[in-house]
Amino acid sequence: xxxxxxxxxxxxxxxxxxxxxxxxxxxxxxxxxxxxxxxxxxxxxxxxxxxxxxxxxxxxxxxxxxxxxxxxxxxxxxxxxxxxxxxxxxxxxxxxxxxxxxxxxxxxxxxxxxxxxxxxxxxxxxxxxxxxxxxxxxxxxxxxxxx
Amino acid sequence: xxxxxxxxxxxxxxxxxxxxxxxxxxxxxxxxxxxxxxxxxxxxxxxxxxxxxxxxxxxxxxxxxxxxxxxxxxxxxxxxxxxxxxxxxxxxxxxxxxxxxxxxxxxxxxxxxxxxxxx
Numbered sequence: 001x002x003x004x005x006x007x008x009x010x011x012x013x014x015x016x017x018x019x020x021x022x023x024x025x026x027x028x029x030x031x032x033x034x035x036x037x038x039x040x041x042x043x044x045x046x047x048x049x050x051x052x053x054x055x056x057x058x059x060x061x062x063x064x065x066x067x068x069x070x071x072x073x074x075x076x077x078x079x080x081x082x083x084x085x086x087x088x089x090x091x092x093x094x095x096x097x098x099x100x101x102x103x104x105x106x107x108x109x110x111x112x113x114x115x116x117x118x119x120x121x122x123x124x125x126x127x128x129x130x131x132x133x134x135x136x137x138x139x140x141x142x143x144x145x146x147x
Numbered sequence: 148x149x150x151x152x153x154x155x156x157x158x159x160x161x162x163x164x165x166x167x168x169x170x171x172x173x174x175x176x177x178x179x180x181x182x183x184x185x186x187x188x189x190x191x192x193x194x195x196x197x198x199x200x201x202x203x204x205x206x207x208x209x210x211x212x213x214x215x216x217x218x219x220x221x222x223x224x225x226x227x228x229x230x231x232x233x234x235x236x237x238x239x240x241x242x243x244x245x246x247x248x249x250x251x252x253x254x255x256x257x258x259x260x261x262x263x264x265x266x
Contacts, residue, residue, distance in 0.1 A: 006171045013178030020181070049182040051175075075178040124180050127228060131174045134239045138170065141246045142163075145253070 003142070005073070006135040012052065012074030013128035019077045020047045020121040024114050031109045034097045042107040044083035052076050083108070151256065159249050161199045165190070166242045168209045173234050176226050184223035187214045189234070 023045050033042040052074050085108040093102035169190045179185040191210040217225040 003167050003170070006167070006174045009171060009174040009178050013174075013180070016178070017181075049179075051179045051182045051185050074175060075182055120181060123228075127177050127180060127232070128174075130232070131177045131235060134235050135170060135174065138167070138239060138242045141243055145246060145249060 003135050003139045006138075007132055009074040010128045010131040010135065012076060014125060014132070016047075016049055016075045016077050017121045017125040017128060019080075020049075021118060021125070023047050023080060024118045024121065027109055028111070028114050031107060031111070033107060034095075034104060041087045041105045042109075043087075044085065044107060044109055046081050046083055048078040048081055049075055050078040153252065155252055156249065158199055159245050159252070162196075162245050163242065163249075165192070165195050165199065165209060166238050166245065170235065170238045170242070172211060173231055173238060176231050177235070180224070180226045180228065180231075182224060185226065186224075187217055187226045187230070188212065189214050 027044050030042040036042050087105035088108050089103040090106055091102055092098055092104045095104045098104045169192060172188055172190055176187045176189075188211050191212050195209050214225075214230075217227055217230070219225040
């Protein structure tokens with residue numbers, strides 16, 4: 001594995017954590033949205049992370065030679081899924097989206113859950129950023145050899 | 148054996164390769180810190196080091212093994228942030244030491260070229 005490959009792995013981690021933070025921000029922003037293009041209230045979104053398989057032939061070869069698990073190359077957002085929890089019903093008869101009984105369906109979003117997820121994403125991002133920093137320093141040190 | 152390619156240089160370059168590989172494995176663990184079901188991996192560093200120190204021929208490719216004795220979270224992931232941070236710092240310092248030794252060796256050679264003068 002070369003050092004630029006290390007940076008690539010950390011970059012995939014940065015990307016995944018940022019996507020996670022974006023999805024959380026979207027959930028928080030839409031905590032009170034009663035209308036969506038698909039109809040009905042907004043539904044909470046969640047990211048699904050998956051560890052990536054070896055990307056190149058060389059890594060495949062390295063992975064085959066070393067068991068178990070082999071070499072992998074970072075992480076990827078597999079998909080963004082929708083949480084199908086039932087919406088929260090609030091009695092607001094004057095609301096334009098109220099049903100015949102006067103109840104309005106609000107998104108089932110728990111701010112505590114979202115904030116914890118955001119903290120996790122921020123910490124994960126930090127961790128990956130320091131791994132990039134480490135790889136960068138190692139590359140710089142190798143360049144020093146030329147001086 | 149050429150002048151530049153001393154046994155020390157050969158071993159140091161293999162050691163550099165090993166530390167670079169290990170930093171890749173650690174970076175992968177860090178990237179997968181929130182992937183459900185992921186298990187932390189590491190290089191079998193000790194056996195790698197032994198093979199670097201003992202053999203003059205090409206060393207075997209580094210063996211990646213799952214780390215044992217880590218606590219698994221409810222989502223099946225067992226990456227420990229502290230462990231990875233520490234391992235990353237360790238690899239970085241090992242790399243730095245190796246580069247410093249290499250520089251010293253190159254410096255020694257260039258001194259010999261310049262007939263022992265300080266320039």
